[in-house]
Amino acid sequence: MTNPDELKAQIKRMLVENLMLQIKPEDIGDDQPLFGPGGLGLDSVDALQLVVALDKNYGLKIPDADAARGILQSVNSIVHAITITEP
Amino acid sequence: MTMKTVSARTILITGANGHLGRAIAEAFLEESPENRLWLGVHRRREHADKLAAAQAGRCRVVSLDVTQPESWQAAVTEILGAPSRRLDVLVNNAGAHDDAFLAQMKPASWRDILAVNLDGVFHGCRAVLPAMISQHGGRIINIASLSALLAPPGQTNYAAAKAGVVSLTQSLAKEVARIGITVNAVCPGYLDSEMLAEMDEAARQRALAQIPMRRFGKPEEVAAAVRFLACPQAAYITGSALKIDGGIL
Numbered sequence: 001m002t003n004p005d006e007l008k009a010q011i012k013r014m015l016v017e018n019l020m021l022q023i024k025p026e027d028i029g030d031d032q033p034l035f036g037p038g039g040l041g042l043d044s045v046d047a048l049q050l051v052v053a054l055d056k057n058y059g060l061k062i063p064d065a066d067a068a069r070g071i072l073q074s075v076n077s078i079v080h081a082i083t084i085t086e087p
Numbered sequence: 088m089t090m091k092t093v094s095a096r097t098i099l100i101t102g103a104n105g106h107l108g109r110a111i112a113e114a115f116l117e118e119s120p121e122n123r124l125w126l127g128v129h130r131r132r133e134h135a136d137k138l139a140a141a142q143a144g145r146c147r148v149v150s151l152d153v154t155q156p157e158s159w160q161a162a163v164t165e166i167l168g169a170p171s172r173r174l175d176v177l178v179n180n181a182g183a184h185d186d187a188f189l190a191q192m193k194p195a196s197w198r199d200i201l202a203v204n205l206d207g208v209f210h211g212c213r214a215v216l217p218a219m220i221s222q223h224g225g226r227i228i229n230i231a232s233l234s235a236l237l238a239p240p241g242q243t244n245y246a247a248a249k250a251g252v253v254s255l256t257q258s259l260a261k262e263v264a265r266i267g268i269t270v271n272a273v274c275p276g277y278l279d280s281e282m283l284a285e286m287d288e289a290a291r292q293r294a295l296a297q298i299p300m301r302r303f304g305k306p307e308e309v310a311a312a313v314r315f316l317a318c319p320q321a322a323y324i325t326g327s328a329l330k331i332d333g334g335i336l
Contacts, residue, residue, distance in 0.1 A: 049220055
Protein backbone atom coordinates (compact mmCIF):
# COMPACT_ATOMS: atom_id res chain seq x y z
CA MET A 1 0.00 0.00 0.00
CA THR A 2 1.31 3.46 -0.93
CA ASN A 3 2.23 5.78 1.93
CA PRO A 4 -0.69 8.29 2.31
CA ASP A 5 1.60 11.33 2.36
CA GLU A 6 3.40 10.16 -0.78
CA LEU A 7 0.03 9.45 -2.41
CA LYS A 8 -1.16 12.99 -1.60
CA ALA A 9 2.01 14.40 -3.15
CA GLN A 10 1.48 12.26 -6.26
CA ILE A 11 -2.11 13.44 -6.63
CA LYS A 12 -1.06 17.08 -6.30
CA ARG A 13 1.62 16.62 -8.97
CA MET A 14 -0.93 14.89 -11.18
CA LEU A 15 -3.36 17.80 -10.77
CA VAL A 16 -0.74 20.37 -11.72
CA GLU A 17 0.71 18.41 -14.65
CA ASN A 18 -2.50 17.08 -16.19
CA LEU A 19 -4.54 20.24 -15.78
CA MET A 20 -1.62 22.60 -16.45
CA LEU A 21 -2.33 24.56 -13.27
CA GLN A 22 -0.16 27.63 -12.75
CA ILE A 23 0.69 26.74 -9.14
CA LYS A 24 3.13 24.47 -7.34
CA PRO A 25 1.88 21.07 -6.13
CA GLU A 26 2.80 21.92 -2.55
CA ASP A 27 0.54 24.98 -2.67
CA ILE A 28 -2.55 22.75 -2.90
CA GLY A 29 -4.12 22.06 0.49
CA ASP A 30 -5.08 18.51 1.40
CA ASP A 31 -8.66 19.56 2.12
CA GLN A 32 -8.87 22.47 -0.30
CA PRO A 33 -11.99 22.16 -2.50
CA LEU A 34 -11.10 21.39 -6.11
CA PHE A 35 -14.26 23.02 -7.46
CA GLY A 36 -16.32 26.05 -6.51
CA PRO A 37 -15.56 29.22 -4.59
CA GLY A 38 -12.46 29.16 -2.42
CA GLY A 39 -11.19 26.16 -4.28
CA LEU A 40 -8.76 25.51 -7.09
CA GLY A 41 -11.35 26.70 -9.59
CA LEU A 42 -11.53 23.50 -11.58
CA ASP A 43 -14.42 22.97 -13.99
CA SER A 44 -16.23 20.09 -15.68
CA VAL A 45 -13.57 19.67 -18.39
CA ASP A 46 -10.89 19.42 -15.70
CA ALA A 47 -13.06 16.81 -13.97
CA LEU A 48 -13.22 14.81 -17.20
CA GLN A 49 -9.41 14.80 -17.44
CA LEU A 50 -9.08 13.89 -13.77
CA VAL A 51 -11.42 10.92 -14.11
CA VAL A 52 -9.32 9.58 -17.02
CA ALA A 53 -6.01 10.20 -15.22
CA LEU A 54 -7.14 8.51 -11.99
CA ASP A 55 -8.31 5.46 -13.92
CA LYS A 56 -5.08 5.27 -15.93
CA ASN A 57 -2.68 5.85 -13.03
CA TYR A 58 -4.49 4.22 -10.11
CA GLY A 59 -7.19 2.04 -11.65
CA LEU A 60 -9.79 4.14 -9.83
CA LYS A 61 -13.11 3.83 -11.68
CA ILE A 62 -15.46 6.78 -11.35
CA PRO A 63 -18.55 5.54 -13.16
CA ASP A 64 -20.85 8.56 -13.09
CA ALA A 65 -21.31 12.19 -12.10
CA ASP A 66 -22.62 11.34 -8.62
CA ALA A 67 -19.53 9.30 -7.83
CA ALA A 68 -17.34 12.07 -9.24
CA ARG A 69 -18.95 14.67 -6.98
CA GLY A 70 -18.09 12.56 -3.94
CA ILE A 71 -14.58 11.54 -4.90
CA LEU A 72 -13.31 14.72 -6.53
CA GLN A 73 -13.96 17.05 -3.61
CA SER A 74 -10.34 17.40 -2.50
CA VAL A 75 -6.95 15.70 -2.53
CA ASN A 76 -7.91 13.92 0.68
CA SER A 77 -11.16 12.56 -0.79
CA ILE A 78 -9.29 11.28 -3.85
CA VAL A 79 -6.64 9.62 -1.69
CA HIS A 80 -9.37 8.04 0.43
CA ALA A 81 -11.09 6.62 -2.67
CA ILE A 82 -7.82 5.20 -4.00
CA THR A 83 -6.90 3.72 -0.62
CA ILE A 84 -10.20 1.89 -0.09
CA THR A 85 -10.11 0.40 -3.61
CA GLU A 86 -6.47 -0.72 -3.47
CA PRO A 87 -6.12 -4.52 -3.50
CA MET B 88 4.61 30.40 -43.28
CA THR B 89 6.49 27.26 -42.29
CA MET B 90 4.37 24.17 -42.84
CA LYS B 91 4.32 21.73 -39.97
CA THR B 92 5.33 18.22 -40.94
CA VAL B 93 2.99 15.35 -40.17
CA SER B 94 4.54 12.99 -37.63
CA ALA B 95 3.72 9.32 -37.24
CA ARG B 96 0.16 8.73 -36.12
CA THR B 97 -2.08 5.82 -35.30
CA ILE B 98 -5.39 6.01 -37.13
CA LEU B 99 -8.55 3.91 -36.82
CA ILE B 100 -11.03 3.93 -39.70
CA THR B 101 -14.37 2.15 -39.31
CA GLY B 102 -16.26 0.73 -42.25
CA ALA B 103 -12.88 0.27 -43.90
CA ASN B 104 -13.97 -2.46 -46.28
CA GLY B 105 -16.11 -0.03 -48.30
CA HIS B 106 -15.07 2.25 -51.12
CA LEU B 107 -14.92 5.43 -49.02
CA GLY B 108 -13.19 3.72 -46.10
CA ARG B 109 -10.49 2.39 -48.40
CA ALA B 110 -10.04 5.78 -50.03
CA ILE B 111 -9.57 7.35 -46.58
CA ALA B 112 -7.05 4.66 -45.69
CA GLU B 113 -5.12 5.29 -48.92
CA ALA B 114 -5.07 9.03 -48.16
CA PHE B 115 -3.48 8.47 -44.74
CA LEU B 116 -1.02 5.92 -46.15
CA GLU B 117 0.02 8.48 -48.74
CA GLU B 118 0.33 11.21 -46.10
CA SER B 119 3.22 9.63 -44.22
CA PRO B 120 5.11 6.34 -44.41
CA GLU B 121 5.16 6.47 -40.61
CA ASN B 122 1.38 6.39 -40.20
CA ARG B 123 -0.07 3.20 -38.75
CA LEU B 124 -3.61 2.33 -39.81
CA TRP B 125 -6.22 0.09 -38.24
CA LEU B 126 -9.01 -0.92 -40.58
CA GLY B 127 -12.21 -1.59 -38.67
CA VAL B 128 -14.39 -4.18 -40.39
CA HIS B 129 -17.52 -6.09 -39.47
CA ARG B 130 -19.42 -8.40 -41.82
CA ARG B 131 -17.22 -8.04 -44.91
CA ARG B 132 -13.47 -7.64 -44.91
CA GLU B 133 -12.10 -8.90 -48.24
CA HIS B 134 -10.98 -5.47 -49.52
CA ALA B 135 -9.54 -4.43 -46.16
CA ASP B 136 -7.62 -7.72 -45.92
CA LYS B 137 -6.20 -7.09 -49.38
CA LEU B 138 -5.07 -3.58 -48.45
CA ALA B 139 -3.54 -4.79 -45.18
CA ALA B 140 -1.67 -7.53 -47.03
CA ALA B 141 -0.33 -5.01 -49.52
CA GLN B 142 0.71 -2.64 -46.72
CA ALA B 143 2.01 -5.15 -44.19
CA GLY B 144 3.51 -3.41 -41.18
CA ARG B 145 1.55 -0.22 -41.83
CA CYS B 146 -2.02 -1.49 -41.94
CA ARG B 147 -3.89 -3.97 -39.77
CA VAL B 148 -7.47 -5.17 -39.82
CA VAL B 149 -9.47 -5.20 -36.61
CA SER B 150 -12.93 -6.71 -36.09
CA LEU B 151 -15.34 -4.05 -34.97
CA ASP B 152 -19.13 -4.06 -34.69
CA VAL B 153 -19.69 -0.35 -34.18
CA THR B 154 -23.10 -0.92 -32.56
CA GLN B 155 -21.57 -2.81 -29.63
CA PRO B 156 -19.62 -0.97 -26.89
CA GLU B 157 -17.81 -4.22 -25.96
CA SER B 158 -16.58 -4.57 -29.53
CA TRP B 159 -15.21 -1.02 -29.40
CA GLN B 160 -13.45 -1.70 -26.10
CA ALA B 161 -11.82 -4.82 -27.51
CA ALA B 162 -10.66 -3.00 -30.65
CA VAL B 163 -9.26 0.00 -28.76
CA THR B 164 -7.52 -2.31 -26.26
CA GLU B 165 -5.90 -4.16 -29.17
CA ILE B 166 -4.76 -0.90 -30.78
CA LEU B 167 -3.35 0.54 -27.54
CA GLY B 168 -1.55 -2.76 -26.94
CA ALA B 169 0.40 -2.35 -30.19
CA PRO B 170 3.92 -0.86 -30.09
CA SER B 171 2.84 2.76 -30.67
CA ARG B 172 0.47 2.58 -27.64
CA ARG B 173 -1.40 5.55 -29.12
CA LEU B 174 -4.60 6.34 -30.94
CA ASP B 175 -4.39 9.73 -32.63
CA VAL B 176 -7.20 9.75 -35.18
CA LEU B 177 -10.63 8.12 -35.29
CA VAL B 178 -12.61 8.24 -38.51
CA ASN B 179 -16.19 7.13 -37.85
CA ASN B 180 -17.01 6.02 -41.37
CA ALA B 181 -19.14 2.89 -40.89
CA GLY B 182 -22.64 3.49 -42.18
CA ALA B 183 -25.72 1.83 -43.57
CA HIS B 184 -28.97 2.85 -45.18
CA ASP B 185 -32.34 1.20 -45.69
CA ASP B 186 -34.54 3.67 -47.55
CA ALA B 187 -38.33 3.64 -47.37
CA PHE B 188 -41.12 6.16 -46.85
CA LEU B 189 -41.80 6.50 -43.16
CA ALA B 190 -45.38 5.21 -43.54
CA GLN B 191 -43.93 1.93 -44.81
CA MET B 192 -40.77 1.87 -42.71
CA LYS B 193 -40.47 -1.03 -40.33
CA PRO B 194 -39.50 -0.08 -36.77
CA ALA B 195 -36.55 -2.48 -37.05
CA SER B 196 -35.25 -0.51 -40.01
CA TRP B 197 -35.45 2.71 -38.01
CA ARG B 198 -33.61 1.17 -35.08
CA ASP B 199 -30.94 -0.57 -37.17
CA ILE B 200 -30.04 2.53 -39.14
CA LEU B 201 -29.88 4.67 -35.99
CA ALA B 202 -27.76 1.97 -34.33
CA VAL B 203 -25.09 1.85 -37.04
CA ASN B 204 -24.99 5.50 -38.06
CA LEU B 205 -25.56 7.31 -34.76
CA ASP B 206 -25.05 4.88 -31.86
CA GLY B 207 -21.89 3.69 -33.57
CA VAL B 208 -20.42 7.18 -33.49
CA PHE B 209 -21.39 7.62 -29.84
CA HIS B 210 -19.81 4.31 -28.80
CA GLY B 211 -16.71 5.05 -30.85
CA CYS B 212 -16.14 8.46 -29.34
CA ARG B 213 -16.63 7.05 -25.83
CA ALA B 214 -14.14 4.27 -26.51
CA VAL B 215 -11.32 6.48 -27.83
CA LEU B 216 -11.69 9.55 -25.63
CA PRO B 217 -9.83 8.21 -22.56
CA ALA B 218 -6.74 7.56 -24.72
CA MET B 219 -7.00 10.93 -26.46
CA ILE B 220 -7.53 12.76 -23.15
CA SER B 221 -4.45 11.04 -21.71
CA GLN B 222 -2.47 12.07 -24.78
CA HIS B 223 -3.82 15.64 -24.52
CA GLY B 224 -4.76 15.51 -28.16
CA GLY B 225 -6.58 13.66 -30.91
CA ARG B 226 -8.73 14.00 -33.98
CA ILE B 227 -12.22 12.61 -34.50
CA ILE B 228 -13.75 12.89 -37.94
CA ASN B 229 -17.33 11.71 -38.34
CA ILE B 230 -18.64 10.86 -41.78
CA ALA B 231 -22.14 12.36 -41.82
CA SER B 232 -24.02 13.06 -45.06
CA LEU B 233 -25.62 15.81 -47.08
CA SER B 234 -28.86 14.12 -45.97
CA ALA B 235 -28.17 15.55 -42.51
CA LEU B 236 -28.47 19.08 -43.91
CA LEU B 237 -30.93 18.52 -46.77
CA ALA B 238 -33.10 15.56 -45.83
CA PRO B 239 -34.59 13.80 -48.86
CA PRO B 240 -37.84 11.81 -48.82
CA GLY B 241 -37.40 8.12 -48.08
CA GLN B 242 -34.53 8.62 -45.67
CA THR B 243 -36.15 9.60 -42.38
CA ASN B 244 -34.03 7.02 -40.54
CA TYR B 245 -30.75 7.80 -42.31
CA ALA B 246 -31.24 11.59 -42.36
CA ALA B 247 -32.21 11.68 -38.68
CA ALA B 248 -29.18 9.58 -37.78
CA LYS B 249 -26.78 11.72 -39.79
CA ALA B 250 -28.28 14.96 -38.44
CA GLY B 251 -27.68 13.45 -35.01
CA VAL B 252 -24.05 12.86 -35.96
CA VAL B 253 -23.65 16.53 -36.89
CA SER B 254 -25.16 17.67 -33.58
CA LEU B 255 -23.07 15.14 -31.62
CA THR B 256 -20.01 16.50 -33.42
CA GLN B 257 -20.79 20.11 -32.50
CA SER B 258 -21.53 19.31 -28.86
CA LEU B 259 -18.55 17.00 -28.29
CA ALA B 260 -16.22 19.47 -30.00
CA LYS B 261 -17.04 22.03 -27.30
CA GLU B 262 -16.54 19.49 -24.51
CA VAL B 263 -13.01 18.49 -25.50
CA ALA B 264 -11.65 21.54 -27.32
CA ARG B 265 -9.50 22.65 -24.39
CA ILE B 266 -7.86 19.23 -24.20
CA GLY B 267 -6.54 19.54 -27.75
CA ILE B 268 -9.03 17.15 -29.32
CA THR B 269 -10.87 18.30 -32.43
CA VAL B 270 -14.15 16.80 -33.59
CA ASN B 271 -15.45 17.48 -37.08
CA ALA B 272 -17.94 16.04 -39.53
CA VAL B 273 -17.94 15.83 -43.29
CA CYS B 274 -21.17 15.68 -45.24
CA PRO B 275 -20.71 14.01 -48.60
CA GLY B 276 -23.38 14.31 -51.28
CA TYR B 277 -23.71 11.77 -54.07
CA LEU B 278 -20.50 9.73 -54.24
CA ASP B 279 -19.50 7.25 -56.90
CA SER B 280 -19.47 4.37 -54.42
CA GLU B 281 -21.59 1.44 -53.23
CA MET B 282 -24.69 3.53 -52.51
CA LEU B 283 -24.74 4.96 -56.03
CA ALA B 284 -24.21 1.52 -57.54
CA GLU B 285 -27.51 0.44 -56.00
CA MET B 286 -29.46 3.13 -57.90
CA ASP B 287 -31.05 2.41 -61.27
CA GLU B 288 -30.10 4.53 -64.28
CA ALA B 289 -33.18 6.77 -64.08
CA ALA B 290 -32.49 7.54 -60.43
CA ARG B 291 -28.83 8.24 -61.22
CA GLN B 292 -29.87 10.73 -63.91
CA ARG B 293 -32.30 12.45 -61.52
CA ALA B 294 -29.52 12.70 -58.92
CA LEU B 295 -27.07 14.04 -61.48
CA ALA B 296 -29.52 16.73 -62.52
CA GLN B 297 -29.51 18.10 -58.94
CA ILE B 298 -25.74 18.56 -58.88
CA PRO B 299 -24.48 21.92 -60.19
CA MET B 300 -21.12 20.32 -61.08
CA ARG B 301 -22.99 17.71 -63.14
CA ARG B 302 -20.89 14.86 -61.84
CA PHE B 303 -20.81 12.55 -58.85
CA GLY B 304 -18.18 13.01 -56.20
CA LYS B 305 -15.21 10.70 -55.87
CA PRO B 306 -14.46 8.94 -52.57
CA GLU B 307 -10.91 10.28 -52.94
CA GLU B 308 -12.28 13.83 -52.77
CA VAL B 309 -13.94 13.12 -49.43
CA ALA B 310 -10.83 11.30 -48.23
CA ALA B 311 -8.72 14.39 -48.96
CA ALA B 312 -11.01 16.48 -46.73
CA VAL B 313 -10.81 13.89 -43.95
CA ARG B 314 -7.02 13.86 -44.16
CA PHE B 315 -6.98 17.66 -44.03
CA LEU B 316 -9.19 17.79 -40.93
CA ALA B 317 -6.74 15.40 -39.25
CA CYS B 318 -3.60 17.33 -40.23
CA PRO B 319 -1.68 19.78 -37.99
CA GLN B 320 -2.75 22.80 -40.07
CA ALA B 321 -6.40 22.07 -39.19
CA ALA B 322 -5.82 22.30 -35.43
CA TYR B 323 -8.15 25.31 -35.04
CA ILE B 324 -11.07 23.71 -36.89
CA THR B 325 -13.50 21.95 -34.59
CA GLY B 326 -17.26 21.42 -34.48
CA SER B 327 -17.55 21.97 -38.21
CA ALA B 328 -19.70 20.09 -40.73
CA LEU B 329 -18.03 20.34 -44.11
CA LYS B 330 -20.31 19.59 -47.03
CA ILE B 331 -18.72 17.97 -50.08
CA ASP B 332 -21.55 17.90 -52.58
CA GLY B 333 -20.63 19.51 -55.89
CA GLY B 334 -22.66 22.58 -54.95
CA ILE B 335 -26.09 21.05 -54.24
CA LEU B 336 -26.66 22.99 -51.01
